Amino acid sequence: MKVEIITIGDEILIGQIVDTNSAWMAARLHDIGCEVFQVTSIGDEPEQILKTFEEAGARADIVLITGGLGPTKDDLTKDLLCTFFRDTLVFNEDVFGDVKRIFDERGIVMPAINRKQAEVPSRCDVIRNPNGTAPGMWFETHNVIYVSMPGVPYEMKGMMEKFVLPRLKERYTRQERVYRTVLTQGIGESSLLEHLSVWEDSLAAKGLRLAWLPSAGKVRLRISAKGEDRIALLRSIDAEVEEVRRLIPTYFIGVDQDKLEVLLGELLKEKGWRLSVAESCSGGYIAHLLTSVAGSSDYFEGGVVCYSNDLKIQLLGVKETTLRQHGAVSEQVAKEMAEGAVEAMHTQCAIAVTGIAGPTGGSPDKPVGTVCICIRTPQGIKVQKYVFGKSRERNIQQSATTAMGMLYREILSY
């Protein structure tokens, strides 16, 4: 089943936004055995859009289109689909209900222009949009399926997950691609390769594939297989996952969960411990990651972002003499911050981070990227100094990932 993705919108062609939709869609389609063989990005030009619809239909079995469905003038896709399929727009009560509901929920009076959102081509299957006002459309013709969805990522994802992927899966029972993703933390890609290269070489003979997915502070390993017997495939992948756990016990964090904050949360809940954070250079990012998980109030008490020395003293009880003697970026201060967090917020566990995110503030002694992390549990306290890199963004990310990884491994070791 050959799939082509068409993304419509000038913003991609002038480089104002990066197209992340295509990668997300391609990965999901890949999982159900539909192979994307081309992604075509074009602008808001009627002629080119029509020509691309035509050409894609000749190349592919399934054409997935995103973008150009808003209420504004540069949104042309719906009208052009009518032209392409010689169809006309009809008013759809259900969709109008959806649009009104969206505005009602937000307590906003619906602007008149949004009535237009409820007009849909007469011959398509309408894909309802729970997350926005523009409906999606599913057309079939000459053995080609055309699906049009909004370009707003979470609206597109909602439609893909609720409607498009299940329908494609149902229609084309095919070889499945099954995979598991191992999350590792605390070791870089090339060191990891040294531990795993012999094992990696053994995979091909077993019909397994490995992908390396590094990001700031962590590396994910995706082991995948393709075939018809899902259970057997999973069994053979699981055996390899156990092998990875055996090879790198210290760095192996979890399976099929990319998010350290989720795994850490589950562990804290299991122990019945609550967590607080004291953040200087990470500036609230750890609190943000932890609270991005639904239900995190079950184990996360709160945090203090103490960007100034004054706040470290006032809210966390860090001693002035410690700051003076060792500097704000020191293992000693990190330790007092963690103790202070536990005390001030009455939790069993705490994470404290102090460092120099950059680009300025470094010294020969403590270069940009120097970060001291302290973790505190009922069983004790651990503090560690790191030197990450020069990028402020990555230093903040690495501080957060490393700190959560330290606490996770520490609790797991009890």
Place this chain on the structure above:
Amino acid sequence: MKVEIITIGDEILIGQIVDTNSAWMAARLHDIGCEVFQVTSIGDEPEQILKTFEEAGARADIVLITGGLGPTKDDLTKDLLCTFFRDTLVFNEDVFGDVKRIFDERGIVMPAINRKQAEVPSRCDVIRNPNGTAPGMWFETHNVIYVSMPGVPYEMKGMMEKFVLPRLKERYTRQERVYRTVLTQGIGESSLLEHLSVWEDSLAAKGLRLAWLPSAGKVRLRISAKGEDRIALLRSIDAEVEEVRRLIPTYFIGVDQDKLEVLLGELLKEKGWRLSVAESCSGGYIAHLLTSVAGSSDYFEGGVVCYSNDLKIQLLGVKETTLRQHGAVSEQVAKEMAEGAVEAMHTQCAIAVTGIAGPTGGSPDKPVGTVCICIRTPQGIKVQKYVFGKSRERNIQQSATTAMGMLYREILSY
């Protein structure tokens, strides 16, 4: 001058990596007046690659190809370019010197396979690669220019900046495209359209184009023009920017700066005021955004993430009776949080946010997405209740954007 970008490589089509090269290239080309009108991503399939070379040459004047130039087996581009141009590979001493130097610098003995990197098609202009081992290639035929570059972003960027962009610019002294982006906040896309549609209709006659770029809690408007006199174009765009400011004074935030946190920081610095935050449902995200800006310690003091009621009472002095009478998500509590932040952290300004991010915790009275925001400045206090949507992620984003927008507008109004 019509440009098509072709990216080659299976990793994009299975969603393993997001194609960031195209956006970067498109933005740079746009700046020198070369318009990218299509981006085509295809896999490592010889037939499809050749067919796409052919089709792109019929569509475009300039075809920029990235990917498929490494030394491994799935890298086919160079051989296929030979096929396409009926050319043969010849050994190039200069390139061989470059390749050897790269390995020398890294202190690695050059694997034999890399000798192949020094073979180039006889009829192309070689583009030297200072950052890697694969040379780029520049072909000309039938009024079409084909340029092949590696897919590794910093290798591609090096070639674009040192060779491709200067040569294209020299060759085609052309019309430039100039634009400005207006950031608006506090108003949705369709309501904004009601304010701006008459004005939008007037743009075409002046040779100007408008693009709408909505994201969580904000909408950006890009006004662009094309022509030869850059100064005159900018002048006519600036006049329209002023018109937008006049039409939506309340929602107009800034020009050519997407980030509210940067604009807010500049304003605070100008006033000499320091900011603290008190976050419940936004969970540290506002602190994270503010501290993601280098130099934010100049105006950001710190914050408290008070996920529990206890912390609201202890760290911010919120009254137990207020929590009992009005609930944690109420304008009254938001107000006491802001007052408490100013007091506890000794700042002139504060942002306080309390709400129900979801997915659970809602009630008929206060559904998921209910968020109360209070902002405090030396001139007074403002509090506002919002009902955003159902997505936890977006509620957190919208809370942050809306809160920063409220404070920005308030300070600007003095």
